[in-house]
Structures are given as C-alpha cells and as structure tokens.
Amino acid sequence: MMLISRFPVGPDLSVADVLGSLAAPVPDGPLTVGDDRVVDFLAGFARRLLAPALARRYPELGSLGFFLRRGELRRAVTGLASTDEVLVFPRGMVFHVPPANVDTIFVYSWALSALAGNPNVVRVSARAAGAATAVLDALNEALADAHPAIARTQRMVTYGRDDATTAALSAACDLRVIWGGDASVRAIRAHPLAPRARDVTFPDRSSFAALSVPGWAGLSPDARRGGVAGFANDAYWFDQAACASPRTLFLVGGTSSAAAAAREEFVALLVAEVAARGWDVDPAMAVEKRVATYGLAASGVATHLDFATNAVALATLAPAAPVARTWLGAGTFPVAALDSLSSLIPLLSRRDQTLSHLGFPPTELHDFARALGGRGIDRIVPFGRALTFGAIWDGYDLLHEFTRRTTLVR
Numbered sequence: 015m016m017l018i019s020r021f022p023v024g025p026d027l028s029v030a031d032v033l034g035s036l037a038a039p040v041p042d043g044p045l046t047v048g049d050d051r052v053v054d055f056l057a058g059f060a061r062r063l064l065a066p067a068l069a070r071r072y073p074e075l076g077s078l079g080f081f082l083r084r085g086e087l088r089r090a091v092t093g094l095a096s097t098d099e100v101l102v103f104p105r106g107m108v109f110h111v112p113p114a115n116v117d118t119i120f121v122y123s124w125a126l127s128a129l130a131g132n133p134n135v136v137r138v139s140a141r142a143a144g145a146a147t148a149v150l151d152a153l154n155e156a157l158a159d160a161h162p163a164i165a166r167t168q169r170m171v172t173y174g175r176d177d178a179t180t181a182a183l184s185a186a187c188d189l190r191v192i193w194g195g196d197a198s199v200r201a202i203r204a205h206p207l208a209p210r211a212r213d214v215t216f217p218d219r220s221s222f223a224a225l226s227v228p229g230w231a232g233l234s235p236d237a238r239r240g241g242v243a244g245f246a247n248d249a250y251w252f253d254q255a256a257c258a259s260p261r262t263l264f265l266v267g268g269t270s271s272a273a274a275a276a277r278e279e280f281v282a283l284l285v286a287e288v289a290a291r292g293w294d295v296d297p298a299m300a301v302e303k304r305v306a307t308y309g310l311a312a313s314g315v316a317t318h319l320d321f322a323t324n325a326v327a328l329a330t331l332a333p334a335a336p337v338a339r340t341w342l343g344a345g346t347f348p349v350a351a352l353d354s355l356s357s358l359i360p361l362l363s364r365r366d367q368t369l370s371h372l373g374f375p376p377t378e379l380h381d382f383a384r385a386l387g388g389r390g391i392d393r394i395v396p397f398g399r400a401l402t403f404g405a406i407w408d409g410y411d412l413l414h415e416f417t418r419r420t421t422l423v424r
Contacts, residue, residue, distance in 0.1 A: 015179050020138050021153045021170040029182045032169055036107055036133040041162045045131040047102050047417055048091035051161040052128050057084040058159055062152040072145040074251050074401070078118055081403060082125055090405055091129060094413060101420040104131030106188025108416065111180075111202055113194045114139035119256075121149055122403040123191050123412060124170075130416035133167040135183055140172050181205040189214065189415065214415050216257065216408055219367035220339035221400060223248070223260035224355060227268030229373020230276045241372040242283040244398020248370055250293050250325075251401055253344040257408075258368040258393070258400045262331070262338045262348045266355050266374075273351050281322055288325045288345070295344055300324040303343030310338070316348065337361045355382045362390035367408060369393070370400040 016026040045052060062068070063079030080086070096102045108127045112120030124136050138146065150170065157165060173179050184190055184205040192202045193216045203213065223245060230238065248260055265273045288294075295303070307329045310316035315338070316329040324345075331338065331350040338348035352358055355378055358369075369391050371379065379394055392409040395402070405412050 015173055015176045017171040017173045017179070019169070020150050020172055021168070022157055022165045023150075023154045027171065029179055032135060032171065033182075033186050035166060036135070036169070038166060040166050045104060045128075045133070045163060045167055047094050047096075047104060047131045048088075048129065049131050049163075051163050052131070053084060053087050055156060055160040055164045056082045056087055056125055056129065059152055059156040060084075062155055063149075068148060068152070072148055073247075074118055075145055075148065077402060078121055078149075081122065087129060090126070090413060094130070094417060098424075099422055101422060102417050103420065105416055105418045106132060107186060108132045108134045108189045108191060109183045109187035110134060110136040110191045111193065111198075112136065112139070112191075113198070114141045118145050118149055119193060119403075122407075123193075124168075126405060126412045127189075127191075127416045128168060130413055132189075132416055134169065135187070136170040137180075137183075138170050138172050140174065142172075177205070187211055192216065214410055214412075217365075219257035219365055219408065220337075221258045221260055221366065221368035221370070222262045222264060222337070222358075223370045223397065223400075224264045224266050224352075224358070224372075224374070225276065225280065226266050226355075226371070226373030226378075227273045227276045229267075229375075230280070231268070231272065233373060238279070239283055239287075241397045242280060243287050244396065245370070245372070246284060246287045246291065246293075247398055248400035249347075250288065250291070250345065254346070255341055255344075256401060260347070260368075260370055260400060261341070262350060263328075264350055264352050264358060266352045266358075270351070277328075277349065281320075281326065281328065285322050285326050288323070293325055293345075295324050299343055303327055303346050306340075306342040307346060310342075310348070339365075355379075356385060358382075359385055362386065364390055366390040367392050368395060368400050370395055370397050372397045 016028060017032060019025065019027050060079045060082035063075045069076040094102050110120055110124055120136055120138065124134055127134050180202065184207055187207070188211050190207060190211065191214045192199050196217045199215050199217045207213065233241065252259060265277055307316065307319050307327060310329050311319055314332060315335045317332050318330040320328045327346045329348045331348050355374065371394065383394055
C-alpha cells in the first residue's frame with residue numbers, strides 16, 4: 015500500500031521509501047537532544063499557530079502554539095543535559111499512532127519526540143480535518159525556512175486499514191506511541207515490536223470536574239465567570255471527547271441548599287458562556303444526548319434530567335450510582351454531590367486521568383492526592399487547564415521516554 019505524504023507534503027510513498035529516508039544520512043549530522051535545528055523549526059511552526067486569524071478559528075491551536083514557543087522548548091530540555099557520568103541520547107525511530115477524535119493531540123507527542131532528537135513517523139487519520147488540516151498546512155509552511163534535516167527525519171503519513179504497513183512500521187521502530195481506545199491499543203499491539211523496542215500507550219481514560227461549594231460562595235462574580243469559562247474550554251473544545259475532558263461534575267461540601275444554589279448559578283453561567291462562544295449541537299447530537307441521558311434515568315442511575323439548552327444537559331446521579339465515565343454527547347454532565355473531596359477516592363480507578371477543580375484550598379488538593387497514592391488520577395488541575403498538555407502526561411515523563419541514557423563510570 016502507498017502512503018499519502020502529509021508532511022512533508024509530496025508524492026505518495028511506500029513503507030520502504032519512508033524507512034529508507036529516515037535511515038539516510040542527515041545533513042550536518044544526526045539530530046541530538048534539544049537540537050537547534052528542531053528548536054528553530056518548532057518555534058517557527060508555533061509562530062504560525064499563534065497568528066491571530068488561525069487562533070481565532072481554532073482556539074486549541076493557540077495552546078499548542080504557546081507549548082511550542084522557543085522559551086518553553088528550551089525549558090523542557092533543561093533537565094536532559096548530559097553530564098560526565100550520564101550521557102543522554104535520542105531513543106531512535108518513533109512510530110506514533112494518534113486518535114482521530116482529538117485531531118491535534120499527535121502534535122504534542124511528536125514535537126517532544128522530535129525535540130529529543132528522534133526521527134518520527136506519525137500516522138495521521140484519513141478522517142482528520144479542521145484543526146488537524148490547519149496544523150499540517152502550518153507545518154509545511156514552516157518547512158520552507160527549516161534546516162533540511164527536518165524533512166529528512168520527520169514524516170506524517172496517511173494510509174488506510176493495512177496491517178502489513180502498520181506491522182512494518184512497528185517492526186522498524188524503537189518506540190511506539192499509541193493513542194486511542196482500549197480496542198485500538200490492543201489492535202496495534204498485535205503487531206510485534208523489535209525485542210528492545212517498547213510501547214507507550216494512552217488508552218481509554220476518564221476525567222472529572224470538582225466544584226467546592228464553600229469555595230464557590232467565596233469567589234467574586236468575576237472569578238466565578240472565569241472559572242465557568244475555563245470549564246467550558248475543558249468540556250467543549252473537543253466535543254467533550256478528549257481523555258481529559260470532564261464527564262461527571264462533583265459538587266463538594268456545603269449544605270444541600272448551598273449546593274443547589276451553586277449548581278443553579280454555575281449552569282446559568284455555563285449556558286451564557288456557551289451561547290457567547292457560539293457553540294451549539296446539531297439535531298442528531300441533540301437526539302443522541304437525550305437518548306443517552308434517558309437511558310441513565312431508565313436504569314435508575316439518574317434521578318433527574320435537566321436540558322438547560324441543547325448544548326448544556328445535566329443528569330443528577332442517584333446517591334448509590336456508579337461514577338459516570340461514558341461519553342454521553344457533547345455538553346452532557348452527570349452531577350453528584352459529595353460531602354468532601356476524600357469521598358471521591360473510593361469511586362476512582364486506575365483508568366481515571368484528570369480531576370479539574372475550582373474553589374479548593376491547596377492543602378485539600380494535596381491531601382487528596384496523597385490519599386489516592388497513585389491508584390487513580392494522574393493530573394489535578396484548575397478549571398481551564400484540563401486540556402493543557404504537559405511533558406508529563408498520563409503519568410509518563412515523555413521526554414524521558416523519548417531518550418535513552420548511557421552511564422559512564424571512570
């Protein structure tokens with residue numbers, strides 16, 4: 015099967031073409047960790063993402079652009095400097111298999127791998143459109159000013175369902191990065207790696223939001239609006255389908271009347287924020303949301319449904335109901351009340367990724383994380399930061415994963 019070359023854009027390629035290009039000598043020598051050629055290219059790419067017209071059209075690309083600024087890139091590799099005793103090198107060829115439902119996530123892991131000096135092959139979904147297309151366009155534009163080593167070592171390709179191609183790229187890589195649902199991870203893992211290669215996997219994850227009822231009462235009106243705006247970004251940028259997008263909203267602490275008042279104001283502000291952004295759902299999604307939430311009610315999981323608008327729907331969970339982890343449609347939030355943040359601990363599992371929060375004192379969040387002991391939740395972040403990618407993701411230190419070390423004992 016021929017591969018469509020998305021970056022660098024060009025004629026279709028065979029797997030042999032791609033692997034041969036990556037194995038060829040690199041102009042001015044192989045890439046190194048924190049290579050200036052890569053930093054210059056990524057910084058130029060970031061400037062294109064931060065252009066006002068593109069950032070307005072795809073706000074999530076603004077976050078990506080800030081992540082790839084030159085200063086941020088330099089800070090990211092600060093801890094990777096070689097010493098007299100430990101030398102740090104690129105890991106080798108990295109094969110990335112990103113998801114189709116979050117169409118810019120592949121750029122983060124690819125960029126960190128390139129920053130670590132690795133040649134990369136990224137399989138871009140044929141369904142990728144919108145922001146993903148804008149990203150590919152910006153990458154190809156930035157290539158015009160880039161060192162030739164970038165085009166020689168970095169490939170983004172599209173191909174259909176072809177096990178032979180995936181198997182060949184898997185067998186050739188030193189590290190394979192798999193994003194997607196559990197079934198997708200299992201399917202890719204069916205293709206063996208070389209004996210010394212390894213996988214970094216990002217399978218199905220669930221994320222939640224927690225609002226402190228007493229903390230909400232103590233916020234100014236502006237702070238409340240700002241918190242809700244951050245929550246809206248977390249939930250709506252990827253139609254609530256990203257692994258870090260909040261599913262269930264927990265109202266924590268306070269009296270039942272205070273929780274009800276906080277919920278009412280929160281929903282009203284959310285409806286206003288979503289309307290101001292011009293976010294809406296199409297009729298098919300509106301029907302899907304109703305079917306999903308009515309299913310919760312029919313099964314006894316939810317005791318009350320509230321469709322504030324087509325874009326904002328809440329389902330009050332029964333007291334003994336399990337945590338709602340499934341995607342119910344964009345802008346659909348099961349809601350549960352808890353006495354304290356520690357009451358959430360028995361409900362969590364290892365598949366749970368991000369807890370976004372508003373109104374909690376730092377000591378309470380710290381105590382919560384310590385009590386969890388790593389048994390669930392890899393990220394605890396304020397509202398508005400759930401989708402902010404970091405070099406540590408799902409508990410992986412990605413730059414560490416993308417490099418290898420040689421120890422030198424004198």
